Amino acid sequence: MKAHRITLLAACAMAASLSLAQTPAKLKIGLMLPYTGTYAALGIAIENGFRLQIAEQGGKLAGREIEFVKVDDESDPSKATDNVNKLVKRDNVDVLVGSVHSGVAMAMAKVAKDTGTLLIVPNAGADIVTGAMCAPNIFRSSFSNWQPAYAMGEVALKKGAKKAVTITHKYAAGDESVKGFREAFEKGGGQIVKDLSLPFPGVEFQALLTEIASLKPDVVYTFFAGGAAVKFVKDYSAAGLKKSIPLYGAGFLTDGTLDAQGADADGLFTTLHYADSLGTPRDNAFRLAYAKTYKMQPDVYAVQGYDAAQILAIGAAAVKGDLSKKAEFASAVEKAKIDSPRGPFMLSKAHNPVQDIYLRQVTGKENKLVSIAIKGLADPARGCKM
Numbered sequence: 001m002k003a004h005r006i007t008l009l010a011a012c013a014m015a016a017s018l019s020l021a022q023t024p025a026k027l028k029i030g031l032m033l034p035y036t037g038t039y040a041a042l043g044i045a046i047e048n049g050f051r052l053q054i055a056e057q058g059g060k061l062a063g064r065e066i067e068f069v070k071v072d073d074e075s076d077p078s079k080a081t082d083n084v085n086k087l088v089k090r091d092n093v094d095v096l097v098g099s100v101h102s103g104v105a106m107a108m109a110k111v112a113k114d115t116g117t118l119l120i121v122p123n124a125g126a127d128i129v130t131g132a133m134c135a136p137n138i139f140r141s142s143f144s145n146w147q148p149a150y151a152m153g154e155v156a157l158k159k160g161a162k163k164a165v166t167i168t169h170k171y172a173a174g175d176e177s178v179k180g181f182r183e184a185f186e187k188g189g190g191q192i193v194k195d196l197s198l199p200f201p202g203v204e205f206q207a208l209l210t211e212i213a214s215l216k217p218d219v220v221y222t223f224f225a226g227g228a229a230v231k232f233v234k235d236y237s238a239a240g241l242k243k244s245i246p247l248y249g250a251g252f253l254t255d256g257t258l259d260a261q262g263a264d265a266d267g268l269f270t271t272l273h274y275a276d277s278l279g280t281p282r283d284n285a286f287r288l289a290y291a292k293t294y295k296m297q298p299d300v301y302a303v304q305g306y307d308a309a310q311i312l313a314i315g316a317a318a319v320k321g322d323l324s325k326k327a328e329f330a331s332a333v334e335k336a337k338i339d340s341p342r343g344p345f346m347l348s349k350a351h352n353p354v355q356d357i358y359l360r361q362v363t364g365k366e367n368k369l370v371s372i373a374i375k376g377l378a379d380p381a382r383g384c385k386m
């Protein structure tokens with residue numbers, strides 16, 4: 001009897017062990033996003049969009065349950081390398097998702113490249129990430145800084161502008177956005193009268209606005225996002241410039257910021273890969289699901305988070321959940337047409353979206369679609385050797 005009981009216990013233990021062996025380990029996703037500071041709302045929207053897409057997949061990817069490990073990157077590049085190394089080496093995440101600030105994303109891309117960890121960038125547009133730092137394990141679901149800026153350079157010319165002033169924070173995203181605008185604007189015969197900037201995340205705009213008034217350009221091009229975008233739009237209007245010098249920007253100027261900007265944003269033109277009134281069945285379904293889940297309207301950041309999860313889902317399905325098969329993961333994603341709320345897009349060889357850039361105008365609390373500024377715009381991916 002005793003021997004029988006031992007045999008039975010051993011059989012039960014073996015069955016339990018087999019059952020555990022058959023249950024795949026959880027897929028660990030490291031979310032490295034800003035949850036405090038000027039970009040906090042952006043980080044939250046990205047996470048919301050990401051989680052919504054995972055929920056639509058039944059809460060699992062390729063049969064693996066999801067475990068999130070979250071880090072507040074504080075939009076601080078000086079802390080980025082330590083933060084990302086903790087996720088990779090201490091927490092052993094299978095994939096990194098982040099970030100918003102281009103300086104932080106560049107640090108993430110370096111660690112991802114050095115360690116071979118999968119990285120999906122759901123916002124930061126640093127050109128170098130899918131340019132000179134490109135790698136088979138690095139993907140972007142958003143844009144390069146060059147894309148909306150280049151499109152706005154063409155728009156400004158079509159609207160008759162010949163002289164422009166640019167203004168931005170002095171950091172990678174701002175510098176690259178201005179370069180993209182300049183490339184298109186000067187190619188078409190326009191002239192940049194002056195590039196103005198201030199240190200990130202400063203919002204003391206008064207002296208710069210006074211200088212803009214004295215320069216009297218045909219148009220001002222700007223790249224600001226989050227809290228800085230709110231303050232700049234309000235200060236620009238308060239200085240009386242909105243009535244005399246058109247303000248054009250990359251779409252982050254008015255995305256996720258319209259409630260706070262109020263009437264000061266009315267009529268502003270921006271270019272971006274998303275608009276609030278696309279009216280397609282795919283976008284309508286996404287907007288409804290997001291509003292039901294989070295009791296708020298989605299913005300471009302939510303779309304980018306949602307599409308980061310779509311990229312991960314496509315790759316994970318192709319490798320049956322084994323993310324160590326990086327070449328097969330990349331191959332599947334490279335061939336896929338991603339069914340995004342922004343409209344379908346594919347990734348370039350450098351793993352950056354090839355996508356339509358829309359001209360939008362603020363009407364009430366919406367970035368309304370005016371037209372497609374450029375169809376299927378691919379980033380030049382300068383320096384990418386992949």
